[in-house]
Amino acid sequence: MSVVKDNCVYSHEHEWAAGAEGQTVRIGISDHAQSQLGDIVFVELPQLGAKVDAGDSIGSIESVKTVSELYSPVSGTVKRVNETLLEQPELINEQPYEGGWIAEVEVEGQVDEALAALLTAEKYRELVE
Template sequence: MSEVKSGLRYTEEHEWAESAGGNLVRIGITDFAQSQLGDIVFVEFPEVGAAVQAGQPMGTIESVKTVSDLFSPVSGTVTKVNEALLDSPEAVNEQPYGTGWMIEVEVDGDAAAALEQLWDEERYRAYVDSNS
């Protein structure tokens, strides 16, 4: 069974988001997503300074099985990317909620309000359970 971490917010596309302080939101993919993809071999995300829009593609993730779009759960400006994933994309498989995070975004408007629009852990867990 896939881990659904408490305290995070989730999307239907299997991204997670959490407050990183102030108006910053840290984003990654869920344990369910990485397990469905298989061994991650490459991650492409937007550059620092790029604008991202909630629900829109912000990059790609490539596994030995497929290439999938990454969708931004919030709108804002990319302030940080996890450059360690360029050399060690397998960190997404090993720790999707830890060292496998992908980007940080400075949210347009109120970060707490943007996160509140996303699914809580119970709703996401029910969604994953119904699709497993």
């Protein structure tokens, strides 16, 4: 069974989001998503400074099985990307919520409001079971 972290919220596309510092939200893909993809071999990271709307494609994740789009669960500006994934994409498989995070987005407006539009951990568990 997939790990669903209670301190995160989730999109229907299987991205997770969690408040970081200030107006920043850290995002990645869920444990469920990485297990469905299989061994991840390449990550196309979003561009620093890119303005994104919730639901926009911001990159892709390539596994031995397929290539999947990565969608931003929040609107804002990409402030930081996890460049470690360029050399170690397998971190997404090993640590989807820790070392395998993908980007940080500075949200427009309140962080709580941006995250409220997403699924709670409980609702996400229902979705993936």
